[in-house]
Amino acid sequence: MPTVLTDVFRGHPIHLPHTHQPDFTSLSELPDSYTWTSKDDPLFTAPPSPPDAGESIPLIDLNHPDAANQIGRACRTWGAFQIANHGVPLELLQGIEFLTGSLFQLPVQRKLKAARSDTGFSGYGVARISSFFNKKMWSEGFTITGSPLNDFRKLWPQLHLNYCDIVEQYEEQMQKLASKLMWLSLNSLGVTEEDIKWATVSSDLNWAQSALQLNHYPVCPEPDRAMGLAPHTDSTLLTILYQNNTAGLQVFRDDFGWVTVPPVPGSLVVNVGDLFHILSNGLFKSVIHRARVNQTRPRLSVAFLWGPRSDTKISPVPKLVSPDESPLYRSVTWTEYLRTKATHFNKALSMIRNHREK
Numbered sequence: 418m419p420t421v422l423t424d425v426f427r428g429h430p431i432h433l434p435h436t437h438q439p440d441f442t443s444l445s446e447l448p449d450s451y452t453w454t455s456k457d458d459p460l461f462t463a464p465p466s467p468p469d470a471g472e473s474i475p476l477i478d479l480n481h482p483d484a485a486n487q488i489g490r491a492c493r494t495w496g497a498f499q500i501a502n503h504g505v506p507l508e509l510l511q512g513i514e515f516l517t518g519s520l521f522q523l524p525v526q527r528k529l530k531a532a533r534s535d536t537g538f539s540g541y542g543v544a545r546i547s548s549f550f551n552k553k554m555w556s557e558g559f560t561i562t563g564s565p566l567n568d569f570r571k572l573w574p575q576l577h578l579n580y581c582d583i584v585e586q587y588e589e590q591m592q593k594l595a596s597k598l599m600w601l602s603l604n605s606l607g608v609t610e611e612d613i614k615w616a617t618v619s620s621d622l623n624w625a626q627s628a629l630q631l632n633h634y635p636v637c638p639e640p641d642r643a644m645g646l647a648p649h650t651d652s653t654l655l656t657i658l659y660q661n662n663t664a665g666l667q668v669f670r671d672d673f674g675w676v677t678v679p680p681v682p683g684s685l686v687v688n689v690g691d692l693f694h695i696l697s698n699g700l701f702k703s704v705i706h707r708a709r710v711n712q713t714r715p716r717l718s719v720a721f722l723w724g725p726r727s728d729t730k731i732s733p734v735p736k737l738v739s740p741d742e743s744p745l746y747r748s749v750t751w752t753e754y755l756r757t758k759a760t761h762f763n764k765a766l767s768m769i770r771n772h773r774e775k
């Protein structure tokens with residue numbers, strides 16, 4: 418399962434100074450290297466949507482008879498939505514939050530025992546997208562692909578088996594949910610299993626693979642000038658995000674600016690990723706999002722990053738391409754796309770776009 422993600426980054430090492438992770442709690446002022454302006458990120462000072470405008474991504478009840486259409490609409494307009502009644506037990510959400518909190522509370526020397534290597538994908542470190550920005554992000558992360566046993570043994574010599582068990586159960590639930598959400602949104606476009614043979618509605622789900630990204634945003638002395646996680650789109654089909662009860666996630670809309678996604682207890686946030694945008698021939702928006710920080714409450718999030726197997730060619734579903742036009746994108750495997758992204762970052766989609774004759 419973990420081969421695609423690990424292989425891509427072995428081929429494209431990103432040298433990050435994770436051994437110089439600061440002790441965030443000891444800083445009473447924001448160092449210059451953490452101070453962002455619009456020069457570091459053109460969207461940094463984009464206006465926030467006024468809170469009284471009441472705009473945010475929809476909260477969809479998966480038990481609602483019209484859920485598929487609501488999801489389809491959210492994928493087209495926002496590229497993101499929240500879900501309630503998703504069937505993932507609350508104790509499991511609490512379990513993964515507890516694990517994430519315990520991990521980041523460990524002394525930094527212990528966390529560094531499981532540091533991500535230069536060419537690796539799994540382990541402790543700064544955000545992978547850090548290398549595309551001049552300034553540092555006010556966050557730390559831990560990536561899990563495949564079994565976390567080796568890393569967890571280094572972090573928790575006694576309790577690692579309990580924590581591995583939580584990760585396994587969480588990933589199993591997320592797999593099932595992600596596939597259900599993908600099919601609900603595709604069905605809303607009239608796309609059926611006949612149209613996408615590689616993604617059968619089977620119970621073993623061996624056509625998919627995933628990674629788990631745990632994020633911690635410590636309290637910050639000057640949150641308005643800092644960045645938790647810089648704007649990006651996910652390279653996935655879908656990402657399912659659990660956030661603790663501290664706000665920080667924002668999604669970008671050209672017409673509204675940055676819109677905060679308020680934490681709703683027990684619910685999950687779903688993002689459309691670049692691969693789903695490609696598969697839908699551009700109908701579903703791959704949402705630009707970022708994480709801000711605050712002065713009083715630490716924030717935790719857990720992103721389940723979900724995509725196809727490495728050998729699957731993803732291309733726009735023919736049914737969604739009008740007969741007199743070529744597909745918006747040429748076909749790519751996840752591996753090929755991740756390679757393009759590792760080099761071109763937010764230009765990756767335009768690199769695989771077919772240019773239409775006018």
Ligand SMILES: O=C(O)CCC(=O)C(=O)O
Binds near residue numbers: 658707717720
């Ligand atoms: O922490 C968040 O809310 C966002 C995390 C995220 O976008 C990611 O891990 O890709």
Ligand SMILES: [Fe+2]
Binds near residue numbers: 649650656706720
């Ligand atoms: Fe993301």
